[in-house]
Amino acid sequence: MEETVVLLLMLVGASLILTASLGILRMPDLFLRMSASAKAGTLGVGLILAGVAIFFRDFAITTRAIAVIIFMLLTAPVAAHMIGRAAYFDGSPLWSGTLFDELKSHYHRSTHELDSGDVVVTDQLLEDSLMNDEGDDFQLEE
Amino acid sequence: MNTVILFVILGMLAAAMVIAFIRLARGPRLPDRVVALDLISVIVMAFICVYAVRFNQPNFLDVAIIMALLTFLGTVAFAFYIERRA
Numbered sequence: 001m002e003e004t005v006v007l008l009l010m011l012v013g014a015s016l017i018l019t020a021s022l023g024i025l026r027m028p029d030l031f032l033r034m035s036a037s038a039k040a041g042t043l044g045v046g047l048i049l050a051g052v053a054i055f056f057r058d059f060a061i062t063t064r065a066i067a068v069i070i071f072m073l074l075t076a077p078v079a080a081h082m083i084g085r086a087a088y089f090d091g092s093p094l095w096s097g098t099l100f101d102e103l104k105s106h107y108h109r110s111t112h113e114l115d116s117g118d119v120v121v122t123d124q125l126l127e128d129s130l131m132n133d134e135g136d137d138f139q140l141e142e
Numbered sequence: 143m144n145t146v147i148l149f150v151i152l153g154m155l156a157a158a159m160v161i162a163f164i165r166l167a168r169g170p171r172l173p174d175r176v177v178a179l180d181l182i183s184v185i186v187m188a189f190i191c192v193y194a195v196r197f198n199q200p201n202f203l204d205v206a207i208i209m210a211l212l213t214f215l216g217t218v219a220f221a222f223y224i225e226r227r228a
Contacts, residue, residue, distance in 0.1 A: 087173035
């Protein structure tokens with residue numbers, strides 16, 4: 001019974017990690033790749049660590065496993081945010097099917113400064129975005 | 143432990159590692175490679191945990207803890223330098 005639970009948790013975790021790496025290969029731009037790897041990867045390792053904690057059934061091991069899970073849950077979003085911010089400033093291209101780039105009008109490329117005004121979404125802008133119909137081709141980068 | 147299923151799990155992790163290495167080699171920009179490296183270290187952590195169960199060695203978990211700490215520091219450092227370079 002216990003062995004079944006451990007193997008099931010590890011199997012689900014490993015398939016989530018495989019999904020994350022498929023996402024990192026197939027997604028069209030950096031930000032989508034990051035969202036795939038950060039979320040699925042963290043959950044996958046968390047499930048595998050939960051399996052380890054159940055398998056050893058020892059207070060010290062369980063504490064360590066829980067500590068790693070909490071640490072990963074805290075640091076994965078921070079790391080993904082920092083990489084995403086750096087990549088945006090570095091000029092990583094967005095996917096051609098992107099509807100809104102809300103940072104575009106607030107980031108000054110020459111001075112590297114962000115301002116925090118309201119985002120103005122006019123009807124014209126919305127219409128232009130929805131007219132952009134090239135969003136369905138899942139091409140890899142050129 | 144059922145070694146057949148454990149080998150299936152290890153095979154899935156190995157496939158994930160190969161796919162992440164393809165993205166690491168292909169790029170096309172530096173942030174893509176950093177994200178791929180991040181995922182590779184997550185896969186290595188998963189490998190360590192599965193081997194801890196396979197060989198019944200709870201001490202391997204300490205390596206996973208160190209791996210998690212170092213990965214976070216490495217990613218933050220990479221982000222810092224990419225942002226400085228931009």
